[in-house]
Amino acid sequence: MPQRDGGPFKLDPRGCPAVKPKIELKNVSKIYPAKTRLNGAGTKVAVNPMTLTVRAGERLGIIGPNGAGKSTLLRIIGGLADASSGQIHVEGRVTAIFTLGLGLREDLSGRENIYVDGELQGKSRAEVAPVLDEIIAFADIGEFIDRPMRTYSTGMKSRLAFAMLIHINPEILIIDEALSAGDCLFAAKARRKMQEICDRGMITIIVSHTMQSVLDLCTRCLWMENGRVVMDGDPATVTRAYLDAVRTQDEAALAEKLDRPLVTQSFRPGCQVTRLEVRTLERLGNQSMVFSGEDTDVLVGLQAEVPLQNPQVRLRIVRLDGLVVVDSVQGVPIREEEHGLMGCLGYRITMRPLVLGAGLYRAAVELLDGWDVVAMRSTMLEVVTRRPPTGGRPVLLYPCSVSATPIG
Amino acid sequence: MSPIDSIQATVPATAGDRLPACATAGAPPRGIAALSCAGVSLTFPVFDEGGAWRLVLRGDLAGRRVQVLDDVALSVPKGDFVGILGYNGAGKSTLLRVLAGVYHSTLGTVHRHGRVTGLFEPGWAGKPFLTAREYAKRSLQLQGVPRARLTELLDEIREFSELSADFERPLYMLSSGMVARLYFAAATAQPYDVYLIDEFLTVGDEHFQNKCWRWMRERLSQGASGVLVTHDWTKILRLCEEAHLMAGGRITESGPSEEIVRAYLNQAGEGRTEVAAFCPDNPASYAARCREDTEFCFDVQLGEAVPVVLGYSVELLRAGAAWEILLMGEELPVADAIGRHVVRLRIPRLPLAPGRYYLNLFLKARPREGARERSVVCDVRSWTHGNALTLTVEGPVCPSVTAVPLSWIREGALP
Secondary structure, three states: OOEEEEHHHOOOOOOOOOOOOEEEEEEEEEEEOOOOOOOOOOOEEEEEEEEEEEOOOOEEEEEOOOOOOHHHHHHHHHOOOOOOEEEEEEEOOEEEHHHOOOOOOOOOEHHHHHHHHHHHOOOOHHHHHHHHHHHHHHHOOHHHHHOEHHHOOHHHHHHHHHHHHHOOOOOEEEEEOOOOOOOHHHHHHHHHHHHHHHHHOOEEEEEOOOHHHHHHHOOEEEEEEOOEEEEEEOHHHHHHHHHHHHHHOOHHHHHHHOOOOEEEEEOOOOEEEEEEEEEEOOOOOOOOEEEOOOOEEEEEEEEEEEEEOOEEEEEEEEEOOOOEEEEEEEEOOOEHHHOEEEEEEEEEEEEOOOOEOOEEEEEEEEEEEOOEEEEEEEEEEEEEOOOOOOOOOOOEOOOOEEEEEEOO | OOHHHHHHOOOOOOOOOOOOOOOOOOOOOOOOEEEEEEEEEEEEEOOOOOOHHHHHHOOOOOOOEEEEEEEEEEEEEOOOEEEEEEOOOOOHHHHHHHHHOOOOOOEEEEEEOOOEEEEOOOOOOOOOOOEHHHHHHHHHHHOOOOHHHHHHHHHHHHHHHOOHHHHHOEHHHOOHHHHHHHHHHHHOOOOOOEEEEEOOOOOOOHHHHHHHHHHHHHHHHOOOEEEEEOOOHHHHHHHOOEEEEEEOOEEEEEEEHHHHHHHHHOOOOOOOOOOEEEOOOOOOEEEEEOOOOEEEEEEEEEOOOOOEEEEEEEEEEEOOOEEEEEEEEEEEEEEOOOEEEEEEEEEOOOOEOOEEEEEEEEEEEOOOOOOOOOOEEEEEEOHHHOOOEEEEEEOOOOOOOEOOOOEEEEEOOOO
16 A cells, blocks of 8 residues: 655644655556446556655756656645555645645635635645735736636636745645646746746756756756656756657657658659658668757659659658748759650758758658659658757747947 | 748638728628627626525625626628637636627627537546547537437547547546547537637647647638637737737727737837847848848947847748748847947848748847846847838749758769
């Protein structure tokens, strides 16, 4: 049987315990049980037995693909899910975004709910009173603060919940990035506040899909996959290893994820695009995942067994949402004696460096005779960036330079 | 054919003969509207005490009421999506539910032409012990799908949601992303004429979002119409030509989505121009040639001796068809001495297709070494501030949005 001690169930009689927060997990696992129905679905292991210690002052970031067990682990630490086995020892009050909103009374006003939530978090009315105005100012929902909670819109509820969360001096703060409600002004305010908490918070655990926020906010990084900890260390090393692993991931798995990875079509007998390979100079072999900023070549092979009068070859790179990013046509030289293209021909198209922004693309090579496409071959291409720009996702990551000279 | 043309081809109406997306309460919309409402007001009763029983027993309903919608008039032309922006609590979601018929408005009328569906927040509209297949079946039955079509649609849902083996598993075993995908697939399996979408195109990972987006474009090209409520204003720029801004239950502004997004972001006037600013006599527009080395030259005035950095972006914006940031640079050091400086921003072999773009420039002051505070925005030239610079790129017609330099090298016959 799993054991749990400490944690949100232990309340110091003096109100605010002065213990240093600490999380210790020993061989903790989570297995979802077999279903009781007859069409049985079997069991699913969400977290394999794992041991983890988080000490005071650590800011832990958890990364990993969907279904890696990140949320399950957080729920176990937060006391929302029972572990199937192992020992859990949590010292300090856990404040998690997914526990907020629970226990709030729909019939009470926002102001009263701040007190209710404070008591759930182990704070007396006297302790909540000094920060009450701060919470109300941060939530910024106007006169609604004195209206019953059920009159709130979804956005207002999440604003109030977030404001409460961050003003009760969390000891162990768990933030699941998935929760990003609120309009543009509030989102910016919330980001600034989270940075502040990370600077003073005692233990912070963040689940994130953006490597940049892990690099910015965390002192330690955990990489989970299939319910196992793959790597544990400083954020720079782990995020880099994670990205590299994503890159070297089984090509077949990626191919399966992307519909129809490689398509070859011929519209005229004897004409074919025999080769379409994306290569980086660092690694050998065909790649379906490349890094922006690295020197990249596209290798193309063409074959025509019947003469083409006006042969051309075209490279098209189309982003998955339909935006044509690259469309380049190259005339194929005609050999005089044949009055057309016959036989095999190869091209190396160089992109040094690759300037495409992060995203999924379909790269296609077409062999044309005049305006007719006589053969084509396409493949999926995923472009990844190590340090994406913070201000947006540009189509191209293109170099530029700036110089300034003073006047007068 | 450029990609922009192909996207625009899916939006049939042109600027000349467009219907106004918003008709005022007095003037009925001309032409065909897929969905329209006029004079819609909605009030909710407020009980500070007594709780839900008073609602159930319909006792004293004359008490205090809160006005959620106030005289809203809206018209969605056939074949168009209209965007609605607004801060939390503006009444956007409530309006959508009134349009869908979930709530009945206190005053006003709603006209719907064709089959209307609402894609509201992805929820567990079923028991967690249902398998994904059972859930999808229940959802289809609730939508009134005849028994004969169930199998076919269930297969489509299984394929679209990409659940594969997990399709036979109960919902409680699926991750939240999978459930959202299932919900989306089930809700969109059948075609409708009018879609009311509340923050819905943001489910799943990038791959699935792209898929939802393609589905959306396809429905639009087949003549579907709808209303899109989202805080992701980039989606509104890409999908809607017209948009409305809501505040306090009223539509406060209507117009082209570019202007509405600008009003929503409401960023003008921010910034510490006393520290660093663009000089007022800078050019307001630039011209450049495709694939040629390009230099943008402008003056900057520094009022304090702090390190100032430049950020820039080149954006393509055709409301209702496309919005993309094509080029971008951040944290480019400019100067750190008081006075006027000539700044030259150089882009080698400008990789932009011929066309008109916005050039946005940002000046930021960096904190001194070791200081804890972050960079401060000083001055901005951006379309979101209404003062963007325009960039006209000339050159031979280019079928793609970019003109990335590629070099083709002939190689011998390869195996």
